[in-house]
Amino acid sequence: MDGIHPTGPAARGLAWATALYLVLPILIIVPVALTDQRYLSLPQDGISFQHFRTVFASPEWLGSIWQSFIIAVCATVLSVVAGTLCAIGCWRISRRATDLVRVLMLLPLIIPSIVYAIGLYRYFGPLGLLDRFAGVVIAHGVTGIPYVVITVSTALAAFDPRLEQAARGMGASLSQTLRWVILPRIAPGIFSGAIFAFIHSWDELVMVLFIASRDVFTLPRRIWDGINENLDPAMAAVAVLLVLFTTLLLMADRALRRRSEG
Amino acid sequence: MSAAGHALALRGLTKRYGDFTAVDDVSLEVAQGEFLTLLGPSGSGKTTILMAVAGFVAPSAGSILLDGREITPLPPEKRNFGMVFQGYALFPHMTVAENVAFPLRVRGLSRADRDTKVRAALDLVQLGTFADRLPKQLSGGQQQRVALARALVFDPNLLLLDEPLSALDKKLRAELQEELKALHRRVGRTFINVTHDQEEALSLSDRIAILNHGKLIQSGAPGTLYEAPRTRFVADFLGKSNFLEGTVQGADADGFVLAAGPDRLRVRLPAGSAVPAEGSRRLLSLRPEKISLLSDGEAADNTVDGRILAWSYLGAGFALRVATPSLGEIRAVLPAWQAAIAPAEGLPVRLGWSADAAVPVEDDAP
Incomplete structure (x- = not known):
């Protein structure tokens, strides 16, 4: 930021207020998770880790965490493969039609997920995918594609097209060029997209409410049910774990980007 | 390999x-x-x-x-x-x-x-x-x-x-x-x-x-x-050149004379090249380094009088822009060790070049 005029106190105050406004609602769950009471509240006589113990001793909570994790991993694979291929295809063909395809790929971000969920419910019924592991993976995988398309397209925009020409000119086939030149160059973009797609699936609730009921019971779904039914502080403990995990993923993303830039 | x-x-x-x-x-x-x-x-x-x-x-x-x-x-x-x-x-x-x-x-x-x-x-x-x-x-x-x-x-x-x-x-x-x-x-x-x-x-x-x-x-x-x-x-693209335009006069097997205003420029063509028709308009290309500065009494196939319009020192030589009454502005490049004069703006000079220095070219330039 050398040579830029320093910001005034008003601008700085506004920036801090905005940051706090974003972070405070997340931070409030930390004391709630450490409460010594038996209902959702702030700690009164001291802090306690009993609710974390409850979570790690409960087969329901652990089952949901595991299920959410596996679904998120599978959905991420689906999003990454489809999104990367789509972005590369659009980049290579690069006509007006491909701009349209790119916009089309962003639809899951634009359309409210509840609308999407209703649509999926109608289709998944006859296909026998309701309350199925595969159904949730497909739903999450497809709606995760936009994140990958965006990050990979950004990475490709910075890719020097002469590198591809150079590879082809030296005799590399299309698949060799893709494997040895294009993919290594856009790998940071793919990883970024994968992390966002994973987070998207990991905390997705609305679609799961519609297309899953008993057999597939993801972590956000269990938190939702917990809030509706018994206000157990264990939920706050789970939420803290979720936030920690997501933060770790985002930090991994940052580290990756810094490495690829440096 | x-x-x-x-x-x-x-x-x-x-x-x-x-x-x-x-x-x-x-x-x-x-x-x-x-x-x-x-x-x-x-x-x-x-x-x-x-x-x-x-x-x-x-x-x-x-x-x-x-x-x-x-x-x-x-x-x-x-x-x-x-x-x-x-x-x-x-x-x-x-x-x-x-x-x-x-x-x-x-x-x-x-x-x-x-x-x-x-x-x-x-x-x-x-x-x-x-x-x-x-x-x-x-x-x-x-x-x-x-x-x-x-x-x-x-x-x-x-x-x-x-x-x-x-x-x-x-x-x-x-x-x-x-x-x-x-x-x-x-x-x-x-x-x-x-x-x-x-x-x-x-x-x-x-x-x-x-x-x-x-x-x-x-x-x-x-x-x-x-x-x-x-x-x-x-x-013009390969190196620099002066362009002189005129009418062909007195063509023979050896070359021709180009009439540009009052000047008569002698052009010798390499053996075997086609001699342009009498009376046709032709363009000559003359490289600046083929022009020399003549001292008093020195002769050359072609000579023209003018005044130095501008000059610049190139290290190895001088680049001159010389204004001539009949041929317009002519650029010349002279080796520094050969320049008998100290160039100065407005200085009257006599330029000369040999009959085979200038070559006829087609005019394709817009």
Whole structure:
């Protein structure tokens, strides 16, 4: 930021207020998770880790965490493969039609997920995918594609097209060029997209409410049910774990980007 | 690396983009082992021709032949041509050795064979000790040499160079010109170079093809093009030139006299060249360095009086702009050691040149 005029106190105050406004609602769950009471509240006589113990001793909570994790991993694979291929295809063909395809790929971000969920419910019924592991993976995988398309397209925009020409000119086939030149160059973009797609699936609730009921019971779904039914502080403990995990993923993303830039 | 050059021929090569014709009916032969430079201003179609030869641009009409065999429909990866791109296009995520090994890797060579060839290629460009560096850790000149090694390591049929020296500063450019020329002699391959730098073209090439607006204007050895430009564009683009216009008078087998206003300019033509018709308008190209400054009483085939309009010191010489009453402004370049005068604005001077210094050219310049 050398040579830029320093910001005034008003601008700085506004920036801090905005940051706090974003972070405070997340931070409030930390004391709630450490409460010594038996209902959702702030700690009164001291802090306690009993609710974390409850979570790690409960087969329901652990089952949901595991299920959410596996679904998120599978959905991420689906999003990454489809999104990367789509972005590369659009980049290579690069006509007006491909701009349209790119916009089309962003639809899951634009359309409210509840609308999407209703649509999926109608289709998944006859296909026998309701309350199925595969159904949730497909739903999450497809709606995760936009994140990958965006990050990979950004990475490709910075890719020097002469590198591809150079590879082809030296005799590399299309698949060799893709494997040895294009993919290594856009790998940071793919990883970024994968992390966002994973987070998207990991905390997705609305679609799961519609297309899953008993057999597939993801972590956000269990938190939702917990809030509706018994206000157990264990939920706050789970939420803290979720936030920690997501933060770790985002930090991994940052580290990756810094490495690829440096 | 075996010395096995290949011959290339372009037959009526044309490339249109919508209404715009980038390359217009270009026919050109490149002999085995020749160093050919495509020279032209930007937009002259020289890069499009190179890209068509490489296979990245599909011609709208015409054909490309390698040793008489049609290669127009082949994709770039099937042509086996080495190419050095503008900006080099080295793979930034690979080391120097991996970059040079790339064309061998796609051909499925064993690791041992690859290593041997990569080492030989890096030695050829004197970069043997840089094998494990990344491209961004090298200077511009070193990157350029890696690009050369990478383009030559797989015994390509042709080496194509797209403005290979344009990204370098002037001194380094001169050094690498020497190296490129020496490399061409060592490997004995056919090189096709694209540039807009006339000095580079003159010093490197066996032959130059000059292009303008997508058309081939003239091709030939650098000396031929410089001494006997066919058109005004060639004379003006390759070096600097004065242009004198007049009417042909008194033509004979030896040459003719050009009447430009009150001046009568004697032009001697090389034996065997066509003598222009009596009374026709002709344009002469006269190189500034072929003009000398005459002292009192000194004679020359052609002389003209004028006054120095402006002058600049070039180190090795002086560049003068001389205003003449009948021929307009004339530029002259004089070696400093020969200048009998101290140039000054307004100084009256007499310029002279020999009868074979000026050559008639076609007027194609807009």
